[in-house]
Amino acid sequence: MTIPFNELRKKWRKDPKYLKAYGELEPEFELARELIMARAKAGLSQKELARKMGTSQPTVARLESGHKPSLKTLERYAEAVGMKVDIRLVAG
Amino acid sequence: MTIPFNELRKKWRKDPKYLKAYGELEPEFELARELIMARAKAGLSQKELARKMGTSQPTVARLESGHKPSLKTLERYAEAVGMKVDIRLVAG
DNA sequence: ATTTATTATACCAATTTTGATATAATGTTC
């Protein structure tokens, strides 16, 4: 079944408040958010996505909670949700 | 001193020929190229960049030759050349 | 309220990446 929208919204509402306390947007939460949205868009649970990636549900949870993955793992995640990873170095 | 432009051009000329032989653009070479260009733009040698990253020159060479780094390492590279990593999942 | 589904966390072995050293290959300067 698909991920309920208000669950994602609650996550998103938590994040900005937390991040505002620190006065900046943490990059690792930005990526985690990107992953969660991509998975929601694909209509998959963590368990279903883990199967497609050839890994386990806790591994997916860890990727979506701000841990820093390897590019290899990131690309496997993206492929499992039917997308590709696009990486740029931009002016900082 | 800055990286001679024709050295980079030679690299770029090698890459497309090699890649055309396989009929596609390998993502890891795409990232490697992005890194090399960013470093060239910052006017740094691998040794100088390694110092800024807090690592060694061979580690930088490995990053720029197609090996898959962790995000943490990628962010350290980007910060050392005065940039930020921008990661998107895009339709594939 | 109970059951089921989903997500999050902890721990540890296995695997992968980093970091350092040594050194080779290539290019530049003189």
Place this chain on the structure above:
DNA sequence: GAACATTATATCAAAATTGGTATAATAAAT
């Protein structure tokens, strides 16, 4: 051509991530 600078490759120990299991917490369905 020699000296110097830059880049590339190999190897191995250390560090970090993955993968799996167990389990807890939360949410949804009944």
